[in-house]
Amino acid sequence: MSLPQHTDATLRYQQQVDNSKNYVLPFIRQEFPALEGLRVMEIGCGEGGVLTPFLEAGCRCVGVDLFPERIELAKGFLGNYVENGQLQLIAKNIYDVDFFGEFQHAFDLIILKDAIEHIPDQDKLIAYLKNLLTVRGQVYFGFPPWYMPHGGHQQICQSRVLSFMPYIHLLPRPLYRGLLKAFGEHDGTIKELMELVDTGISIERFEKIAGQTGYHITQRKYYLINPIYKYKFKLKPREQFSWLKGIPFVRNFFTTCMYYLIRPNN
Numbered sequence: 001m002s003l004p005q006h007t008d009a010t011l012r013y014q015q016q017v018d019n020s021k022n023y024v025l026p027f028i029r030q031e032f033p034a035l036e037g038l039r040v041m042e043i044g045c046g047e048g049g050v051l052t053p054f055l056e057a058g059c060r061c062v063g064v065d066l067f068p069e070r071i072e073l074a075k076g077f078l079g080n081y082v083e084n085g086q087l088q089l090i091a092k093n094i095y096d097v098d099f100f101g102e103f104q105h106a107f108d109l110i111i112l113k114d115a116i117e118h119i120p121d122q123d124k125l126i127a128y129l130k131n132l133l134t135v136r137g138q139v140y141f142g143f144p145p146w147y148m149p150h151g152g153h154q155q156i157c158q159s160r161v162l163s164f165m166p167y168i169h170l171l172p173r174p175l176y177r178g179l180l181k182a183f184g185e186h187d188g189t190i191k192e193l194m195e196l197v198d199t200g201i202s203i204e205r206f207e208k209i210a211g212q213t214g215y216h217i218t219q220r221k222y223y224l225i226n227p228i229y230k231y232k233f234k235l236k237p238r239e240q241f242s243w244l245k246g247i248p249f250v251r252n253f254f255t256t257c258m259y260y261l262i263r264p265n266n
């Protein structure tokens with residue numbers, strides 16, 4: 001089943017803006033109460049809607065995305081900010097950006113919103129991000145833990161049955177691929193979903209990588225109901241039950257979204 005936002009870029013952009021304004025920005029404000037003049041980069045910025053409230057608050061922003069079509073859409077939505085020099089948009093794989101040339105120690109805040117679970121070699125990337133941060137710099141992550149009911153992003157399936165079916169992404173790989181094929185999913189969708197089997201990330205793996213690469217967690221929030229579902233499905237966002245947050249591994253199955261801010265140890 002294709003959701004309206006999968007084909008309607010304006011709706012997708014507006015959902016990004018609303019979610020960012022009401023949930024991402026207040027979460028980040030806990031560490032950065034004054035946003036004006038903050039230097040911000042978003043990796044995997046898509047249509048740019050996550051950056052919009054930061055631009056409105058006077059931040060200077062850079063958005064990077066793998067897909068040139070999405071960067072073109074971002075230019076359409078945020079052209080004014082590009083023209084006045086407040087926003088730079090780059091269509092590149094994050095691993096191909098010449099950061100040492102331009103962006104060494106340039107950002108107070110780096111945002112990866114629903115992006116880290118799509119990017120390979122997460123430990124390499126997270127370690128590398130330290131080179132791009134200023135002395136007060138922090139990195140924000142928002143992602144759905146891999147083991148949650150739709151952690152495989154199967155909602156993008158054409159098949160209504162598959163798109164609603166929880167936990168199918170946890171099947172053994174050949175069985176999962178076979179199921180997607182049997183329901184007539186396009187090759188592109190199957191490729192995307194199978195790539196996520198490799199890059200999907202759990203709460204424990206994320207925290208382990210953050211620790212091993214020399215960061216500490218400054219803010220952390222568990223959601224039973226992801227705030228973005230308010231805009232996609234009209235569901236009321238809900239934080240995770242306190243008792244469930246404390247049960248490692250099990251909590252992944254019932255936590256639809258995590259927000260983190262992490263800071264280099266020194």
Ligand SMILES: C[S@@+](CC[C@H](N)C(=O)[O-])C[C@H]1O[C@@H](n2cnc3c(N)ncnc32)[C@H](O)[C@@H]1O
Nearest residue numbers: 016044045046065066067093094113114115118
């Ligand atoms: C699910 S979208 C999230 C878009 C936006 N941040 C949001 O919250 O709605 C993930 C984005 O990450 C981008 N992406 C994935 N891998 C990337 C990479 N290696 N370098 C840059 N962008 C990447 C994709 O093109 C996609 O636009």
